[in-house]
Amino acid sequence: MCGIVGYVGSRPADPFLIQGLNKLEYRGYDSAGICQLNHEFYVCKTKGRVSDLERALKHTPLKGCIGIAHTRWATHGIPSDENAHPHFDCHQNIAVVHNGIIENYRQLRSMLINEGHIFQSDTDTEVISHLVETYYQGDLLEAVCRAIQELKGSYALAILAKDQPNQLIAVKQDNPLIVGLGQGENYLASDIPAIIDHTAEMLILNDGEVVRLSKEKVELFDRSGEQITKKPVSIQWDPVQVQKGGFEDFMLKEIHEQPQAIQDTIAGRINERGELDLDREIPPHLFEGVSKVQFVACGTAYHAALYGKHLFETLMDIPVEAELASEYRYKRNLADDKTLLIAVSQSGETADTLGAMRLAKAKGARTLAITNVLGSTISREVDAVLYSHAGPEIAVASTKAYTTQLACLCLLIAHFCRLKTGENLAALLLALRGLPDKMSQTIKENAAALKAYGEKIRSASDTFFIGRGIDYASAMEGQLKLKEISYIHGEALAGGELKHGTLALIVEDVPVVALLTQPELADKMVNNLKEVKARGGYVLLLTTDQESDFSDVGDQVLRLPEIHPLLAPLLTVVPTQLLAYYTAKARGCDVDKPRNLAKSITVE
Numbered sequence: 001m002c003g004i005v006g007y008v009g010s011r012p013a014d015p016f017l018i019q020g021l022n023k024l025e026y027r028g029y030d031s032a033g034i035c036q037l038n039h040e041f042y043v044c045k046t047k048g049r050v051s052d053l054e055r056a057l058k059h060t061p062l063k064g065c066i067g068i069a070h071t072r073w074a075t076h077g078i079p080s081d082e083n084a085h086p087h088f089d090c091h092q093n094i095a096v097v098h099n100g101i102i103e104n105y106r107q108l109r110s111m112l113i114n115e116g117h118i119f120q121s122d123t124d125t126e127v128i129s130h131l132v133e134t135y136y137q138g139d140l141l142e143a144v145c146r147a148i149q150e151l152k153g154s155y156a157l158a159i160l161a162k163d164q165p166n167q168l169i170a171v172k173q174d175n176p177l178i179v180g181l182g183q184g185e186n187y188l189a190s191d192i193p194a195i196i197d198h199t200a201e202m203l204i205l206n207d208g209e210v211v212r213l214s215k216e217k218v219e220l221f222d223r224s225g226e227q228i229t230k231k232p233v234s235i236q237w238d239p240v241q242v243q244k245g246g247f248e249d250f251m252l253k254e255i256h257e258q259p260q261a262i263q264d265t266i267a268g269r270i271n272e273r274g275e276l277d278l279d280r281e282i283p284p285h286l287f288e289g290v291s292k293v294q295f296v297a298c299g300t301a302y303h304a305a306l307y308g309k310h311l312f313e314t315l316m317d318i319p320v321e322a323e324l325a326s327e328y329r330y331k332r333n334l335a336d337d338k339t340l341l342i343a344v345s346q347s348g349e350t351a352d353t354l355g356a357m358r359l360a361k362a363k364g365a366r367t368l369a370i371t372n373v374l375g376s377t378i379s380r381e382v383d384a385v386l387y388s389h390a391g392p393e394i395a396v397a398s399t400k401a402y403t404t405q406l407a408c409l410c411l412l413i414a415h416f417c418r419l420k421t422g423e424n425l426a427a428l429l430l431a432l433r434g435l436p437d438k439m440s441q442t443i444k445e446n447a448a449a450l451k452a453y454g455e456k457i458r459s460a461s462d463t464f465f466i467g468r469g470i471d472y473a474s475a476m477e478g479q480l481k482l483k484e485i486s487y488i489h490g491e492a493l494a495g496g497e498l499k500h501g502t503l504a505l506i507v508e509d510v511p512v513v514a515l516l517t518q519p520e521l522a523d524k525m526v527n528n529l530k531e532v533k534a535r536g537g538y539v540l541l542l543t544t545d546q547e548s549d550f551s552d553v554g555d556q557v558l559r560l561p562e563i564h565p566l567l568a569p570l571l572t573v574v575p576t577q578l579l580a581y582y583t584a585k586a587r588g589c590d591v592d593k594p595r596n597l598a599k600s601i602t603v604e
């Protein structure tokens with residue numbers, strides 16, 4: 001998974017391309033490259049980040065009002081200058097940037113080598129430039145359409161030919177690609193934030209679509225080269241949302257945006273009496289005859305799925321599974337036409353989640369997505385979509401996308417419950433309306449203590465997060481956040497499991513973050529914490545209990561506002577996000593771009 005960007009117009013291309021790469025860097029940051037066309041290709045590629053590319057460009061200024069660029073997350077071939085995109089054909093006539101994986105690249109590469117082509121890199125992408133070279137006889141669109149017939153796998157592509165100074169060809173197959181429509185200039189990028197500063201009018205490409213951009217127009221074709229038409233959409237995102245807005249990092253900004261994001265998620269969906277209106281978004285017939293619910297998701301979204309499972313099991317009499325999407329396709333699967341499959345995915349592009357959803361659909365299941373990205377692949381393929389309206393999430397570590405997913409799950413259970421039983425979960429929905437204020441209060445009252453705690457544990461090598469019931473899912477999310485941005489190992493445990501092995505690792509001063517929000521489990525959780533304290537563990541207790549004295553089991557006790565117990569995970573996660581953030585900062589980590597990771601994983 002990588003980010004690609006393209007420009008054609010009358011101005012120098014590099015300001016847009018570099019700005020776009022900076023916005024797309026969350027998709028990968030192993031190497032970056034840019035190619036502009038002005039009679040010749042002007043190229044600069046480098047291992048490392050977009051900032052390294054910008055430094056290199058100071059010594060290699062580029063020319064041209066048409067260009068393509070790329071930021072890479074390595075899959076085939078190590079991060080290096082040679083493997084950085086764009087990739088070229090034998091005669092440097094064709095330039096290609098690619099996001100995705102060409103599954104049959106080995107066969108294509110040996111076929112092309114046998115035909116005499118000379119390869120410069122270890123990437124799968126380079127076969128595309130040589131294939132286009134093979135077919136190119138002056139019509140770039142035709143050559144690209146012929147080349148893609150031979151590709152198996154996923155690809156979003158942007159392609160230039162040296163003798164076509166006003167033409168950029170792009171293709172979308174299983175990886176996102178957006179065209180921005182400007183005045184006398186047109187743009188291309190892997191996602192909306194890379195374009196939104198320049199235009200709100202966009203074409204969201206579907207799989208199998210090929211587009212020819214010139215500065216005057218944008219023409220759309222199917223994979224065989226037949227022209228097709230499609231209406232542009234007007235994207236309502238505020239460009240300011242895509243900036244850091246005075247915060248040091250996107251992650252911190254996005255943590256602080258959560259109260260507003262939740263408000264946006266519920267706006268127009270719950271009224272002041274706690275009544276829900278989702279009928280237009282999720283047609284009631286989707287639930288008719290449903291006897292089983294399956295959630296599929298990855299990473300943080302999987303933790304949201306665990307929350308969804310808890311809600312459905314608590315409030316409805318229906319079997320529910322929450323499956324890791326990466327496992328779902330490789331085990332016996334009982335999805336059928338009475339199954340409701342719910343895919344949870346911020347990006348709507350995660351390959352495993354998409355694959356799991358497609359399998360369930362093929363088995364007859366009804367499909368629903370909770371996603372943040374309008375027009376994403378998953379959103380286009382499911383029967384119904386509930387958008388989380390978190391706004392653009394730029395930091396790799398998910399924060400506001402997660403809490404808005406949880407809010408969507410509350411909306412969904414209320415909708416389902418009303419249709420199935422006639423019961424309106426007004427208390428839950430009204431409590432959800434009150435959540436944004438409690439989130440703001442949580443941030444305000446606890447940020448300083450969490451910063452201090454983060455500094456204290458900065459040198460820890462292991463941390464443990466414990467909770468029972470729904471707090472266990474929150475513990476899993478808390479440890480993932482800390483692990484992914486601070487690189488401190490974290491493990492999440494259901495409180496009762498400690499004594500079955502992991503207690504052996506609890507020694508003097510080992511940090512233990514404990515979540516305690518469910519009144520019926522409080523006594524049991526306190527017992528688990530006593531076991532921890534007896535071994536010298538250093539406990540940070542996050543609780544919504546306002547009264548009990550926890551001084552014997554918590555070295556630090558942070559009391560969060562009282563809340564409906566089913567909404568507690570939307571509150572307790574906030575301090576764990578801040579803890580992860582401050583710990584990572586104390587260790588000098590790049591919180592927005594953690595090593596080895598990327599925002600949306602469009603490969604299996």
Ligand code: F6R
Binds near residue numbers: 399
């Ligand atoms: C962690 C994180 C990832 C994603 C996962 C799924 O902070 O963001 O674990 O949750 O890669 O991504 P989406 O939700 O886009 O399917």
